Amino acid sequence: MQERKAEKTISSHALSKLIAAHDGDVALLYLHWLQSGSRDAEQAAAALCRTMREIAEAEEKLQRMGLLDESARPRPAVKPPLDPEEELPQYPAADLTRRGQEDPAFSAILAEGARVIGHNLSSNDMRVLFGVYDYLGLPAEVIFMLLGDCADQFAARYGTSRRPSAKAIEKAAYEWARQEILTLEQAESYIAARKERQGEIGRIKAVLNIYDRALSATEEKYIRSWLDMGFHEDAVAIAYDRTLTQTSALKGVHTAKEIEEKDGRRSAPAQRRDAKSDQKPVDMDALRRIIDKI
Numbered sequence: 001m002q003e004r005k006a007e008k009t010i011s012s013h014a015l016s017k018l019i020a021a022h023d024g025d026v027a028l029l030y031l032h033w034l035q036s037g038s039r040d041a042e043q044a045a046a047a048l049c050r051t052m053r054e055i056a057e058a059e060e061k062l063q064r065m066g067l068l069d070e071s072a073r074p075r076p077a078v079k080p081p082l083d084p085e086e087e088l089p090q091y092p093a094a095d096l097t098r099r100g101q102e103d104p105a106f107s108a109i110l111a112e113g114a115r116v117i118g119h120n121l122s123s124n125d126m127r128v129l130f131g132v133y134d135y136l137g138l139p140a141e142v143i144f145m146l147l148g149d150c151a152d153q154f155a156a157r158y159g160t161s162r163r164p165s166a167k168a169i170e171k172a173a174y175e176w177a178r179q180e181i182l183t184l185e186q187a188e189s190y191i192a193a194r195k196e197r198q199g200e201i202g203r204i205k206a207v208l209n210i211y212d213r214a215l216s217a218t219e220e221k222y223i224r225s226w227l228d229m230g231f232h233e234d235a236v237a238i239a240y241d242r243t244l245t246q247t248s249a250l251k252g253v254h255t256a257k258e259i260e261e262k263d264g265r266r267s268a269p270a271q272r273r274d275a276k277s278d279q280k281p282v283d284m285d286a287l288r289r290i291i292d293k294i
Contacts, residue, residue, distance in 0.1 A: 010034065017065050025050060029058040030067060051095060053134040088131030088170065096126045105140035106133055109147075116147045118163035128166040132173040138182070145187040146176055200227055207237040 010018075010031075018027045028048050033039055036047075045055045099106050106129075113129045114121050121129070132138055138146065150164040150172050164172075181187050204223050205215060215223070226236060 014067055017067060021061065021065065023058070023061060025054055025058040026061050026065075029055060030062060049092075049095075051091065051099070051130075051134045052089075053137075088128060088135050091127055091130055091134075093123055093126075096123070096130055099130065100126070106130065109133060109140055109143050112144055112147050113169075116151045116164060116169075117166065122166075125166045128170045132170065136173055136177045138173060138176060141184055142176070142181060142187050143173075145184065145191070146172060149187075149191050197224075197227065200233060203233045204236050207233060 014030070018030060021027070025048075028050075029044060032044050032047055036043070039059075041052060041055050041059070044050070045052050048055075050058075100110050101107070109129055110121060110126065113125065117125060129143075132143055132146075133140065147169065150169050154162050154164045154168070176187075176190070179186075179190060181190050201215070201220065201223055204227075205211075208219075210219070223236075
């Protein structure tokens with residue numbers, strides 16, 4: 001005798017609420033979860049041809065309606081999509097166009113994105129911007145800050161004629177998502193801290209007599225590590241002096257004053273830098289060894 005599969009039915013209470021909601025996405029999501037027995041958001045998005053943001057909005061509405069039983073259907077843990085090696089979802093062009101027309105926030109993001117990138121958006125540009133909005137989940141107002149910051153960084157580095165690409169914006173968005181920058185206050189604080197660090201790096205770059213080129217990856221890595229360890233610019237300047245003369249007897253100090261007190265003599269890095277043409281290229285490995293001993 002053939003077994004009959006258990007049928008899954010909707011209660012009259014739930015049916016009444018779904019009809020009263022007048023929201024097709026909410027009804028579809030509820031039916032999908034009832035039929036599949038799974039609350040996997042990505043699976044639902046694929047099955048229903050909806051974006052992750054639309055699924056999240058429908059789920060939130062179902063929660064408000066009291067139609068989700070959290071104990072019976074626990075939501076599986078989802079790993080945050082914060083690996084920049086991951087690719088953003090390949091959204092259908094029709095979905096992007098529809099969201100641009102229906103979602104005022106995303107429409108404004110598209111307009112600002114076109115202004116920052118400097119040309120009419122390609123389908124890939126739109127995909128990246130929507131992925132940042134939908135997949136990474138950055139709020140619209142934070143994305144505006146992100147776009148403006150990307151434009152400022154490119155202008156400072158390459159001049160006003162150079163505009164950030166969608167790939168550069170995507171890379172920055174992953175970093176903001178990793179840092180959990182989700183409010184305007186957090187965005188402002190992050191930008192201010194980065195600018196302060198860039199200023200410190202620029203001053204150390206001058207200490208090292210690097211004026212006519214960008215730092216190499218190794219140079220910047222070392223400088224950032226020294227700043228992260230709490231070394232001041234003046235300490236790096238004196239360590240550079242020691243590097244040139246190959247002397248190093250500094251332990252447990254981080255500032256010029258501490259070095260001078262421990263060393264028993266004063267240093268004049270400003271005098272050393274008066275004629276940069278007389279200086280040899282920076283030996284970063286030797287400088288690293290000096291600072292490692294401080």
